Amino acid sequence: MTVVEVHDLTVRYPRRGTLRRTQLTAVDAVSFTIEAGRTLGLAGESGSGKSSVARALMRVHDPAAGSVRVADREVTTLRGGALRKFRAHMQMVFQDPYDSLNPRLTVGDNVAEALTAAGIPRPAQVARTRELFERVGLPAAFTGRYPHQLSGGQRQRVSIARALAVGPQVLVCDEAVSALDVSVRAQILNLLKDLQEADGLAYLFISHDMSTLRFIADDVAIMYQGRIVELGTSAEVFANPRHPYTRALLAAIPQPGAGRRHRRGVVRGEAPPADAELTGCAFAPRCPLATEICRTERPPLEADAAGHRAACHHADQTEGSPA
Amino acid sequence: MTAPPIAEAVPLAAPTGLRRALGSLRHDLPALISILVLVLLALAAIFAPLLASHPPLQTYQEGLAANGAPIGPGHGFPLGTDPNGRDVLARLLYGARVSLTIGILANGLATVFGVLVGLTAGYLGGWVETILMRLTDVVMSFPILLFCIALISVTGPSERNVVIVIALIYWTTLARIIRSQVLSLREREFVVAARTMGLSHWRIMRKHLFPHLVPTIIVYATLGVASSILIEASLSFLGVGVPVPTPSWGQMIEQGKEYFQIAPWLLFAPGVCLIVTVLAFNLAGDWLRDLLDPTAPERR
Amino acid sequence: MTAILEVDDLTVDFSRTTAVRGVSLRVEAGERVGIVGESGSGKSVTAQAVMRLLPPTATVGGRIRFAGQDVLGFDPARLAAWRGADIAMVFQDPMSSLNPLLRVGTQLTEGLRRHRGLGKAAARAEAVRLLRTVGIDDAERRLDDYPHAFSGGMRQRVCIAIAAACTPKLIIADEPTTALDVTVQAQVLDLLDELTERHDTATVLVSHDLGVISSFCDRIMVMYAGQVVEAGPTDDIVAAPAHPYTRALLDSIPRLDGDLPRRLPTVPGSPPFGNVPTGSCAFADRCPHAQDRCRTEAPTMAPVGPNTTAACHFPLTEGART
Numbered sequence: 024m025t026v027v028e029v030h031d032l033t034v035r036y037p038r039r040g041t042l043r044r045t046q047l048t049a050v051d052a053v054s055f056t057i058e059a060g061r062t063l064g065l066a067g068e069s070g071s072g073k074s075s076v077a078r079a080l081m082r083v084h085d086p087a088a089g090s091v092r093v094a095d096r097e098v099t100t101l102r103g104g105a106l107r108k109f110r111a112h113m114q115m116v117f118q119d120p121y122d123s124l125n126p127r128l129t130v131g132d133n134v135a136e137a138l139t140a141a142g143i144p145r146p147a148q149v150a151r152t153r154e155l156f157e158r159v160g161l162p163a164a165f166t167g168r169y170p171h172q173l174s175g176g177q178r179q180r181v182s183i184a185r186a187l188a189v190g191p192q193v194l195v196c197d198e199a200v201s202a203l204d205v206s207v208r209a210q211i212l213n214l215l216k217d218l219q220e221a222d223g224l225a226y227l228f229i230s231h232d233m234s235t236l237r238f239i240a241d242d243v244a245i246m247y248q249g250r251i252v253e254l255g256t257s258a259e260v261f262a263n264p265r266h267p268y269t270r271a272l273l274a275a276i277p278q279p280g281a282g283r284r285h286r287r288g289v290v291r292g293e294a295p296p297a298d299a300e301l302t303g304c305a306f307a308p309r310c311p312l313a314t315e316i317c318r319t320e321r322p323p324l325e326a327d328a329a330g331h332r333a334a335c336h337h338a339d340q341t342e343g344s345p346a
Numbered sequence: 347m348t349a350p351p352i353a354e355a356v357p358l359a360a361p362t363g364l365r366r367a368l369g370s371l372r373h374d375l376p377a378l379i380s381i382l383v384l385v386l387l388a389l390a391a392i393f394a395p396l397l398a399s400h401p402p403l404q405t406y407q408e409g410l411a412a413n414g415a416p417i418g419p420g421h422g423f424p425l426g427t428d429p430n431g432r433d434v435l436a437r438l439l440y441g442a443r444v445s446l447t448i449g450i451l452a453n454g455l456a457t458v459f460g461v462l463v464g465l466t467a468g469y470l471g472g473w474v475e476t477i478l479m480r481l482t483d484v485v486m487s488f489p490i491l492l493f494c495i496a497l498i499s500v501t502g503p504s505e506r507n508v509v510i511v512i513a514l515i516y517w518t519t520l521a522r523i524i525r526s527q528v529l530s531l532r533e534r535e536f537v538v539a540a541r542t543m544g545l546s547h548w549r550i551m552r553k554h555l556f557p558h559l560v561p562t563i564i565v566y567a568t569l570g571v572a573s574s575i576l577i578e579a580s581l582s583f584l585g586v587g588v589p590v591p592t593p594s595w596g597q598m599i600e601q602g603k604e605y606f607q608i609a610p611w612l613l614f615a616p617g618v619c620l621i622v623t624v625l626a627f628n629l630a631g632d633w634l635r636d637l638l639d640p641t642a643p644e645r646r
Numbered sequence: 647m648t649a650i651l652e653v654d655d656l657t658v659d660f661s662r663t664t665a666v667r668g669v670s671l672r673v674e675a676g677e678r679v680g681i682v683g684e685s686g687s688g689k690s691v692t693a694q695a696v697m698r699l700l701p702p703t704a705t706v707g708g709r710i711r712f713a714g715q716d717v718l719g720f721d722p723a724r725l726a727a728w729r730g731a732d733i734a735m736v737f738q739d740p741m742s743s744l745n746p747l748l749r750v751g752t753q754l755t756e757g758l759r760r761h762r763g764l765g766k767a768a769a770r771a772e773a774v775r776l777l778r779t780v781g782i783d784d785a786e787r788r789l790d791d792y793p794h795a796f797s798g799g800m801r802q803r804v805c806i807a808i809a810a811a812c813t814p815k816l817i818i819a820d821e822p823t824t825a826l827d828v829t830v831q832a833q834v835l836d837l838l839d840e841l842t843e844r845h846d847t848a849t850v851l852v853s854h855d856l857g858v859i860s861s862f863c864d865r866i867m868v869m870y871a872g873q874v875v876e877a878g879p880t881d882d883i884v885a886a887p888a889h890p891y892t893r894a895l896l897d898s899i900p901r902l903d904g905d906l907p908r909r910l911p912t913v914p915g916s917p918p919f920g921n922v923p924t925g926s927c928a929f930a931d932r933c934p935h936a937q938d939r940c941r942t943e944a945p946t947m948a949p950v951g952p953n954t955t956a957a958c959h960f961p962l963t964e965g966a967r968t
Contacts, residue, residue: 058869068827069798081542110544123535127557136553140544141347174916175685182539182865189543204684205854206932208897209910216909231828235653238910261902275832279896280884293799293830 025055026225027080031087034075040313049075051249052089057242059192060219062226064240064257065273066233070294071171072249073229077261080227081115082106094192105317110182111141114186116233118198124170130181131156137188155184160214176207181216187222195227200235212239235263245269248294248305251324255331265333268306270341304336312337370637387623391442398436399424402593405431409497416609426611428601438615445623448509449575453511456574457520457567461559464524465551469532479525488519489557491580498586509588512574520566524559531555534564561638564586565631572627574630579620648713650675650816650848651696656708658691658700661738663921665691667872668708673816676846678847680863680880682856682895684917685795688872693820693852697735698725713815734809736838740801744793750777751813752805754811761812774809780837799830806837813845820852835862842916856895868892871918872927874947879953888961890933927959935960 034050044216049101050072057063062261064226094112096207101109112135115124124133133154133238135148143151153163159180170178172310186194196215219226228239236243236257243260245253245268254265264270271290290309295301304310307317316336324334333339371378373526384540390397400406400423410416410431418426425434467478494511531537532555579596581587588594597615602612651673658666664748675681683689693698696710698717710717712733720728729735737743742771745753754776755769764772770789780803793801802822809817810905819838823831852882853859860880861864868876868889876889887893888915897911915932922928930940939959950961 068829069737083538083542107544107546110542115539115542117535117539119535123539125536125540125554127554136541136545137538157648174919176916185539185543204685204858205898206894207915209912210914213898213909213912231730233828234900234902240908271829273902275829275833276902277832277855277857278902279860279899280881281857281861290829293797293827293834296482296797 024059024305025161026057026059026094027055027063028090028092029056029080029094030054030090032079032091033087034072034079034084035087036075036084046087048085048087048339050079050251052186053249053251054089055244055251055254057193057225057227059225061241062219062228063245064236065108065227065229066231066243067229067234067246068272068294071246072295074197075249076246077115077195077227077229080195082110096342098344106235110188112191113193113195114189115195115197116182116186116199118178120175120182121170121201121202123182124178126170129167129169130173130178130244133170134166134185134188137185141189150185151188155179155188158187158218159184160210168315174207175203176210179203179211179305180214183211183218187218188237191224193227194226195229197229198231199228201205201232208235232259233273234278238249239240240333245272248301250305250334252306252335253333254324255333259329260333263331265327265331265338266306266335267310267312267337271309271334290329304334312340316320350529363453367637370633374633376629380629380633382629383622383626387446388624389438389443391446394436394439395444398433398439400436400545401439402432402436403591404433407431410488416612418609418610426609426635428598428612429605429609434598434611434615436594437598438619441593441595441598441616442619444505444588444592444595445575445620447577448505448512448578448594450573450587451486452509452512452578453516453567453570453574454558455509456516456565456570459513460517460520461524461563462555463517464521464561465528465555467521468525468528469547470553475525478521481549482518482521486513488515490515490577494577495586497582498581503586503589504587505588505592508581511581512577514572515577516574520570523562525567527559527562528555531558561635565635565638568627568631568634572624575627576624593627648675648685649673649711650667650677650713651850652847653692653696654709654711655711656692656695656706656710658688658695659705659707659758661703663871663919665694665704667924669869669872669874671850671867671874673848673850675815676842676848676864678849678851680849680859680872681852681867681869682854682859682866683869684854686871686917686919687869689852689854689869691734693818696850697729697733697818699735699837706877709752727761730757730814731812731824732814733816734812734814736802736805736809736822737820738824740798740805740825741777741793742896743805744801749790749792754789754804754808756810757808762843772811773807775806776811779808779810779841780804781833782807799826799834802826802830802834803837804834806834806841810841810845810847814847816848816850817842818850818852821853823858824853831858838862856899868895871936873928873957874957875929875955875958876950877955878951879880882951882954886962888956889929889955889958890935890962891929892956894932894961927957935962 027171028060031052031054032050033048033052035046035048037048038045053076055063058227065073065076078084079092086099096109098100099111130143131152138148138151152166156163156166161177161180190301203211216239220222230236231270240257243255243257245266246250247268251266253260253269260269264273290311295308303319304322307313308318322334322336406427410427416427416429417423423433427436428434428437461477463482467475494515497511498507537550537554540550578594579599580585582594582596583600585600588597590597598616599613605612649672653669653671656666656669657664660956669692675942681689681692689764691715695706699783700706751770751773758764758769760771774785776968777788782788782800782803796804812911818947820908823834826834841847851862857937861879865878866880866883868891876883876887876892884896887896894913900910913934918928925944926942927940928943929944930936933940945959947955947957950956
């Protein structure tokens with residue numbers, strides 16, 4: 024069952040110039056779907072627009088164009104009370120465990136706030152909060168503590184409990200494990216997997232870390248400069264990356280035991296600033312395969328026989344073969 | 347992932363607010379004296395009827411010299427008498443009631459208004475923010491004293507009008523400070539989280555924004571009392587403040603100025619009280635600011 | 647080979663906590679040593695102690711010798727001459743280690759003129775050469791730019807150029823790529839590789855990322871709660887870690903190839919903060935193999951293989967390692 028359907032989502036931010044007001048396109052016509060019980064991993068480097076996708080989905084920042092349907096309801100047009108009510112369907116886990124909990128409330132009250140939003144009466148909240156704490160692997164006695172008395176991993180568990188409090192169908196995790204120590208990160212990833220299996224939650228899991236995505240995601244979308252450049256099942260994307268950017272990304276990741284002193288940097292340079300005028304393929308300036316067409320014509324996101332999509336004029340052509 | 351700062355330790359048992367406050371007072375003599383002064387002042391104002399040996403409005407035949415001049419300290423009047431033969435100490439004590447009440451009330455009103463405006467503007471943004479902040483700018487560009495005088499000469503001097511006029515002027519600074527704090531607070535993840543949970547705007551402002559503004563509010567409210575007392579004194583001095591015969595410090599200074607050469611105590615007594623009170627509020631405000639600001643360097 | 651850096655039994659105390667307890671480290675000329683650990687492991691504090699960059703509130707104990715000289719005994723003048731000329735540091739955040747109000751060229755030539763005694767023109771020519779070496783195009787013109795005009799990766803290249811300017815004998819790089827995107831990280835690591843190889847510069851690389859460390863270093867030191875728990879050649883440790891903590895670190899990173907487990911192997915709890923009780927193994931609470939002895943007696947570093955040492959009472963044997 025498809026729970027999330029995003030079509031041509033576009034996000035712009037106003038930029039205050041001295042005289043004229045311009046806009047910065049952070050997300051450019053992005054489309055994807057997420058099924059119940061599955062995880063879509065959204066990968067990309069800084070400035071790729073992956074967090075803007077999350078903020079637009081959550082209606083923290085209103086999208087400029089496109090449609091977002093969650094559980095068969097159009098989200099982008101919801102206003103006021105209807106929007107507040109809808110939020111029970113989709114919740115978010117944030118990146119920074121040191122900032123995502125209100126430091127003036129106990130962690131129990133932090134979770135209880137979500138219950139208040141869902142209209143659960145105060146007396147029932149205490150028991151429900153304790154239940155939620157146990158679900159995310161925290162002792163119920165922790166409810167009376169303040170955020171600064173917990174470790175980063177424990178706080179992230181509280182964040183997850185808070186997100187689960189209203190019984191959502193979709194969980195958006197924006198770099199939810201990036202700030203955690205490696206040994207703690209694995210615990211949280213396991214927890215998220217367990218919760219998904221138990222509740223059939225759909226995850227949009229945003230991360231810059233490809234190895235985390237390989238573990239958690241069923242499908243992977245690679246973003247570059249506000250566009251999805253590759254989209255396919257995790258198995259396909261990691262085993263047979265079709266876009267040169269995906270290949271560069273994977274090659275650049277240092278893996279323990281992969282040997283020393285091999286050349287890691289496959290592509291030169293860095294992503295252009297987000298406000299750069301783009302014609303054609305955004306990756307062309309750095310791409311070893313780029314030809315004339317790449318600089319003039321924007322490649323469409325096209326599927327191969329297996330449904331593995333890539334936006335590249337030279338998809339499947341590898342860097343070794345002649346261009 | 348960001349590398350941890352050098353001070354990696356998580357504070358396990360932060361000392362409670364009161365204990366920390368008392369601890370820091372021990373090392374801050376000016377603040378300690380200020381607090382004591384303010385406490386004494388409050389007690390004096392509250393127990394004015396018990397402390398004063400005479401009623402403040404009663405004129406005494408024996409309070410004037412043969413030539414009709416006020417008499418100096420002593421002779422049954424600890425701080426002398428005024429040109430009407432009234433006891434200066436009694437008027438000073440009752441004046442403390444008036445000055446403190448007006449200062450605190452006016453500033454309390456200004457604080458409530460400033461916080462409401464700043465919080466609403468910062469949190470809601472958009473056209474609400476534009477209107478509120480332009481209004482603030484306009485009020486800020488008024489020449490304060492002139493504006494007060496003009497307003498009161500229209501409405502007529504009374505204690506209530508003095509309070510209202512001061513409150514109308516003094517909310518702007520706080521509104522601006524609160525707004526800028528809210529602007530950065532609303533981008534914090536826990537506030538965004540509160541929005542994505544579906545909490546109402548009112549609850550987000552009350553539970554997730556307001557508690558973080560309390561330190562700022564307390565500090566500026568304390569400092570503001572000092573300014574309000576000064577404005578009240580200025581208005582009374584100019585004859586548009588607290589109407590006679592009710593004593594207020596500013597008004598006492600105004601009355602005393604003509605007799606400065608023959609009866610300097612008429613100026614000195616309320617003048618010293620005014621200076622000490624304003625100074626005490628300012629020093630206490632500074633101390634509170636340092637105490638409540640977690641980024642301030644810790645004093646040992 | 648001669649030792650460039652010898653650290654013996656280094657301890658660092660802050661007013662309430664001990665950040666580093668008894669770390670020893672030896673770096674030979676031209677060698678690359680990695681220090682890996684999680685938050686609170688004391689890896690960054692160790693690096694800062696070697697550079698004498700700790701705040702005055704820190705009490706440093708033990709011995710630090712650089713090319714035979716006692717670093718802890720340096721007076722301020724000697725310290726200033728030593729830093730930049732013989733030893734240089736690259737930090738995590740390139741923006742905070744560059745002065746935002748000075749042109750990049752000024753910051754580059756400063757060290758060249760002071761430590762290498764070059765004249766103004768010669769220093770500028772050398773600065774252009776350095777910027778080219780670190781892969782910055784149009785170096786001549788970019789010397790006159792301010793740091794904010796550079797992207798994150800470019801800034802880190804500038805920092806590396808500054809560090810390499812006087813061909814120091816040792817570069818200490820503290821999380822130099824943590825703030826960078828992975829494709830840029832790869833380029834910066836390649837650059838560090840190239841420069842240190844060309845001048846035979848010894849490097850100490852500090853990182854939380856075992857992948858970064860193992861792709862760069864000859865030897866690694868794994869730190870936990872202020873102590874070294876395992877040290878040895880990179881390949882030996884990555885292939886067959888002897889300390890359960892090293893094993894846990896390696897297991898926590900999902901692989902990019904091969905089969906994936908449904909759940910990642912984990913150790914419970916999180917790294918300790920602040921004071922760890924002495925008289926027991928700091929990892930005992932989280933260790934799946936902990937026994938009574940681990941809670942009553944602190945293990946010391948002892949050989950566990952031909953070239954590796956570990957601080958564990960019950961090091962993982964060949965059979966248990968896989």
